[in-house]
Amino acid sequence: MSEMLKVAVLGAKGRMGTAAVAAINAAQDMELVAALGRADSLDVLLERGAQVIVDLTVPDSTEANIHFAVEHGIHAVVGTTGWDAARLAALEALLAKHPETGVLIAPNFALGSVLATRFAAQAARYFDSVEIIELHHPRKVDAPSGTALRTAQLVAAARAAAGVPDAPDATETELDGARGASIDGIPVHSVRLAGLVAHQEVLLGSHGEALTIRHDSFNHESFMPGVLLGVRTVGSRPGLTVGLDGYMDLDG
Amino acid sequence: MSEMLKVAVLGAKGRMGTAAVAAINAAQDMELVAALGRADSLDVLLERGAQVIVDLTVPDSTEANIHFAVEHGIHAVVGTTGWDAARLAALEALLAKHPETGVLIAPNFALGSVLATRFAAQAARYFDSVEIIELHHPRKVDAPSGTALRTAQLVAAARAAAGVPDAPDATETELDGARGASIDGIPVHSVRLAGLVAHQEVLLGSHGEALTIRHDSFNHESFMPGVLLGVRTVGSRPGLTVGLDGYMDLDG
Amino acid sequence: MSEMLKVAVLGAKGRMGTAAVAAINAAQDMELVAALGRADSLDVLLERGAQVIVDLTVPDSTEANIHFAVEHGIHAVVGTTGWDAARLAALEALLAKHPETGVLIAPNFALGSVLATRFAAQAARYFDSVEIIELHHPRKVDAPSGTALRTAQLVAAARAAAGVPDAPDATETELDGARGASIDGIPVHSVRLAGLVAHQEVLLGSHGEALTIRHDSFNHESFMPGVLLGVRTVGSRPGLTVGLDGYMDLDG
Amino acid sequence: MSEMLKVAVLGAKGRMGTAAVAAINAAQDMELVAALGRADSLDVLLERGAQVIVDLTVPDSTEANIHFAVEHGIHAVVGTTGWDAARLAALEALLAKHPETGVLIAPNFALGSVLATRFAAQAARYFDSVEIIELHHPRKVDAPSGTALRTAQLVAAARAAAGVPDAPDATETELDGARGASIDGIPVHSVRLAGLVAHQEVLLGSHGEALTIRHDSFNHESFMPGVLLGVRTVGSRPGLTVGLDGYMDLDG
Incomplete structure (x- = not known):
């Protein structure tokens, strides 16, 4: 043994x-x-x-x-x-x-979250658009979450390294805040909802298709x-x- | 006949x-x-x-x-x-x-969208929190969408009529825009992503549960x-x- | 007082x-x-x-x-x-x-679940297709869940009462079980996944649109x-x- | 030039x-x-x-x-x-x-689908449970889809190579088909819904967390x-x- x-x-x-x-x-x-x-x-x-x-x-x-x-x-x-x-x-x-x-x-020990961030960064250069939605319980004091910030930075860096142009966006009239916070050019949206724990979706889209990488953390x-x-x-x-x-x- | x-x-x-x-x-x-x-x-x-x-x-x-x-x-x-x-x-x-x-x-003829808006307004008073995410193709010029605006207004009116208090939100530090646009107190988040058509999610949350009403419009x-x-x-x-x-x- | x-x-x-x-x-x-x-x-x-x-x-x-x-x-x-x-x-x-x-x-006290079932039954007659996915922790002994069974029965009854024809389905070759269990003609799919608690999605689809009503129960x-x-x-x-x-x- | x-x-x-x-x-x-x-x-x-x-x-x-x-x-x-x-x-x-x-x-040219399959196979060994839901228009004649079959086979092979035990599943009573088709031990569920095009979700779950990799194909x-x-x-x-x-x- x-x-x-x-x-x-x-x-x-x-x-x-x-x-x-x-x-x-x-x-x-x-x-x-x-x-x-x-x-x-x-x-x-x-x-x-x-x-x-x-x-x-x-x-x-x-x-x-x-x-x-x-x-x-x-x-x-x-x-x-x-x-x-x-x-x-x-x-x-x-x-x-x-x-x-x-x-x-390790800034994060949740295997699913670590993988989600890595996959998002790897995929980012192959899509026209990337946005992030993070959803947490309403007791959270910061928005966006640290994980969303880090994911957005890695996504932005991967796109810059591959020479991907900015995502298309024809928005002309916007109510303040509707398009989220911009982290190195990546829009990040923070939802705070009673009942939720800690969740994140990275949405990648291009020519008739979308890839969504979602991580749910239900407890510690x-x-x-x-x-x-x-x-x-x-x-x-x-x-x-x-x-x-x-x-x-x-x-x- | x-x-x-x-x-x-x-x-x-x-x-x-x-x-x-x-x-x-x-x-x-x-x-x-x-x-x-x-x-x-x-x-x-x-x-x-x-x-x-x-x-x-x-x-x-x-x-x-x-x-x-x-x-x-x-x-x-x-x-x-x-x-x-x-x-x-x-x-x-x-x-x-x-x-x-x-x-x-009729401002909207998509049966699913009409039902989604109605259900969201009916359910709104029974949950602590409500937020809306609308997702569209990047050629759209306004954010939020007209449907999201109308849904938020109906949700807010239903909650006001029932005397529901504001949703809990402990946010202290926020990057500008992260928490979305506020329509009568309801946060609305607008995603613009290549590949998408027209989609909306209303998220309602309370004490250990969430109800999500999503409508996808794939074509006209x-x-x-x-x-x-x-x-x-x-x-x-x-x-x-x-x-x-x-x-x-x-x-x- | x-x-x-x-x-x-x-x-x-x-x-x-x-x-x-x-x-x-x-x-x-x-x-x-x-x-x-x-x-x-x-x-x-x-x-x-x-x-x-x-x-x-x-x-x-x-x-x-x-x-x-x-x-x-x-x-x-x-x-x-x-x-x-x-x-x-x-x-x-x-x-x-x-x-x-x-x-x-009351067979169910979760307000979100009660509303989800009711909305699904109300909407069922307005769509060509309805299917149900229920997702639970892997310690659950029955499949489908009781809530999914009841939802399917109510959906089927509403469609029968309104004279809605069977959902279209061109399936010719099917691996056993792929299309789920049929409850009064409504397909129900049961996912058992470590990490999950109790979740249900009713998917309704028609002519270029879909309506999804999802309930998540995170704890008792x-x-x-x-x-x-x-x-x-x-x-x-x-x-x-x-x-x-x-x-x-x-x-x- | x-x-x-x-x-x-x-x-x-x-x-x-x-x-x-x-x-x-x-x-x-x-x-x-x-x-x-x-x-x-x-x-x-x-x-x-x-x-x-x-x-x-x-x-x-x-x-x-x-x-x-x-x-x-x-x-x-x-x-x-x-x-x-x-x-x-x-x-x-x-x-x-x-x-x-x-x-x-190339069996598949949709970049998002190719990435989704690859990420699912890479992540599979790090989770207790994996299931696949594929959703298509109701004119499709085979269930599950070829992509779902291939994804399940790759996921199963990755788990076998890493010595991961079978996913936990306490199901005792099952309505025929509820738990899906089993592809090398991976449950696969096929939804056929009017309005949809071609979509696939791989759900991976473990100890209080879930990772979902979803691909949507909206058109050719x-x-x-x-x-x-x-x-x-x-x-x-x-x-x-x-x-x-x-x-x-x-x-x-």
């Missing part, structure tokens, strides 16, 4: 952390060796022999956590935000000195298969990987 | 008129007795014994056409726009003197069943009816 | 009952006077002065519960299944002797607004009402 | 051929040098100096056409069906003797961008390529 992978969760008391603890406990091939909160010492990771950490803490503490892990040869899967260019550069410099250690920084469990995929894979991918799709086999 | 209904089309050379002529010719229970263009005299209607006219002309001529018909006891089905409150009042006064003649003025034939329903019914509905749903049996 | 409505829940320990207790406790205009389980005596209803009961028990006990309530002038909102024609007839006979008491028997809270609407209304509707849409204002 | 590409269409009188002739005439970088029907001699291709042929004929004649082209160093884009394993092997043997000539055999123009992409690319891709996605840049 193969050895169990020793995993620790940092930020284990938060909503995401609680779900990660449950998912790791339920995984047949993993052993949860530590579930650390804000006040706990990272030395516990060494005492318990953690091989992989899952960091779901806060922007203020994630960098120190990851540097500690890398310096001790512990692989890291990071869901915390706040990794700007300077932090990424410092981390890459550190990883260069620990060439067998892997770090995954949806992130856990992606976290487990990260934990299982990070040990075999030394260096820094940004984005969970870097661990997915999408050549077929 | 029952007598054929004698029908004339005014504005028979336009896109809608051409389709109406074809639909009436194909109908087993109708006889097309005249297909008039801009220059033709209305006296032809009398010579040919028209019982019902279908007016698909232009705002400038529709009022004179309909008055002529009513004065001669010919029923009228009107798809032309431009019937403001003053024109409607004058028409009702005229109809009062011709109590056996019927006129239908979609208007013809509604025109034929109007032609068949107008003779038995004296006076003025506005909106094709007035002729539909929706109590069941 | 208006008096609070005194409400009792029967079957208060079940999943639906637990949610109903919470919803009534949260309602400003209601007082929960009893939450009864299987072993509790119905006499508690009289001691506490219950004005309305919500019955969410089991088919074996619901008839006795409702007869007890009606005999004591307590109005009843019933979500329990098992009310066949014989039971309904017996209840109507009993209500005839208690002409001021009201009973609502979706039933509670319908239960509260029933509790608030039942006292003013003596006699038997079957179906929550009987309490909704849908003439507008 | 760059030279125009000299293109000939075979099967130019058919519905697809007519559209291809129009598309090539409209393309700025192509010159239509021949539009051949059933009775025309292939020698015209040589007389007019055709560099690329587009074969939209019938299964009986496509093989001879393509061999003729390859033997004369003319590249070929093939939309005709009927290329079984034996024909493909013979063509590859012939191409081995003409190493600078390219042939594209949708095939033309794919045909033009094939014509422009085939000259730079010697040997045999099966599937238009082989010419698309999808690594990004």
Whole structure:
């Protein structure tokens, strides 16, 4: 029988952390060796022999956590935000000195959402028009969503790289806001509706056809298969990987 | 065997008129007795014994056409726009003197669209949130579409009449336009996408559920069943009816 | 200030009952006077002065519960299944002797689902084709769902009553099952997909257009607004009402 | 200025051929040098100096056409069906003797459909459940559609290769046909609805999330961008390529 992978969760008391603890406990091939909160010492990771950490803490503490892990040869899967260019550069410099250690920084762990964004970016150059509709519960404070912003930027960049002209649009009279927000030229529409959770549609259209890529997130469990995929894979991918799709086999 | 209904089309050379002529010719229970263009005299209607006219002309001529018909006891089905409150009042006064003649003025003949608007207005008071997404080909010059505007107004009026509070919306930071245009408080989002024709979704949401009413118009034939329903019914509905749903049996 | 409505829940320990207790406790205009389980005596209803009961028990006990309530002038909102024609007839006979008491028997309390079914039945006669797709979590044991069956039956009955011919279908070669189950001639397709909850689409199509009525139930809270609407209304509707849409204002 | 590409269409009188002739005439970088029907001699291709042929004929004649082209160093884009394993092997043997000539055999030229199938196959291994719904006009004689069959086979093969277990399904009582046709274990549901054209949805679900990939084909123009992409690319891709996605840049 193969050895169990020793995993620790940092930020284990938060909503995401609680779900990660449950998912790791339920995984047949993993052993949860530590579930650390804000006040706990990272030395516990060494005492318990953690091989992989899952960091779901806060922007203020994630960098120190990851540097500690890398310096001790512990692989890291990071869901915390706040990794700007300077932090990424410092981390890459550190990883260069620990060439067998892997770090995954993933802005999104929902496999369906990661795939939806990737497919949208790949398809974008082959259509005349692209627009994005994101739909969320009405407690959300920002519009558009971060995922929609990122998708629009990737779509726009792919179209620019392929030399695709602007989408046709004959609008002459518009009520303010009807055509959505423009993100690098891609219209993004934000719906806020009681009952919904988190949903996104990318609509691509051309000459008599349309392709729609829709992702529905019904609850926070949806992130856990992606976290487990990260934990299982990070040990075999030394260096820094940004984005969970870097661990997915999408050549077929 | 029952007598054929004698029908004339005014504005028979336009896109809608051409389709109406074809639909009436194909109908087993109708006889097309005249297909008039801009220059033709209305006296032809009398010579040919028209019982019902279908007016698909232009705002400038529709009022004179309909008055002529009513004065001669010919029923009228009107798809032309431009019937403001003053024109409607004058028409009702005229109809009062011709109590056996019927006129239908319909802003939309697509049965599915008429039903979608009606259902949205009926359901609106039972949900916390309502938003509208309309999607059209990119040659359309106005945003939102006229149908979306009218739907939003009816939805807003139904909610106001029932005392429904504003939909919840915690948005604090918004990129300009992301939350759509506000029509009487109902957000309306306009997508313009190559490949599409004319589509509308009304999304209603509340406590763990959503109801979506979507209408797709794939081509202009979609208007013809509604025109034929109007032609068949107008003779038995004296006076003025506005909106094709007035002729539909929706109590069941 | 208006008096609070005194409400009792029967079957208060079940999943639906637990949610109903919470919803009534949260309602400003209601007082929960009893939450009864299987072993509790119905006499508690009289001691506490219950004005309305919500019955969410089991088919074996619901008839006795409702007869007890009606005999004591307590109005009843019933979500329990098992009310066949014989039971309904017996209840109507009993209500005839208690002409001021009201009973609502509702197979479904989700307002959106009730509206979706009603709208589908109303629209069915105006389209050439109707098909139903229902989508549920993969733990569901029956296919199609009860709601889809009932919707198909109502749609088929409405089309038969209006003399609508069978939907066109040129299928010559079919892999077994591809065209779905036929319920009174209406094709019904059942999807079972991990991640989903409970969803239904009725697709209606004709001459270049389609109307789609979709209901999404994301969680069991979706039933509670319908239960509260029933509790608030039942006292003013003596006699038997079957179906929550009987309490909704849908003439507008 | 760059030279125009000299293109000939075979099967130019058919519905697809007519559209291809129009598309090539409209393309700025192509010159239509021949539009051949059933009775025309292939020698015209040589007389007019055709560099690329587009074969939209019938299964009986496509093989001879393509061999003729390859033997004369003319590249070929093939939309005709009927290329079984034996024909493909013979063509590859012939191409081995003409190493600078390219042939594209594409079962589908709609870019959106090609992408939808590819994305579905790539994503299939990352979800617990996959089902396919295809929706077409009611004049279609086969169910499921050929595209749905092919998509299901690719999805099933991808899941088998990755060792994904069967999708969960607790169905115990099923009305015959409700759960669709099973293609290599993937349920496929076929809707036939007046008004529709050609549409397909692949639904993928897992742990609280769903990914839906939908393609809508609104008219036959949708095939033309794919045909033009094939014509422009085939000259730079010697040997045999099966599937238009082989010419698309999808690594990004």
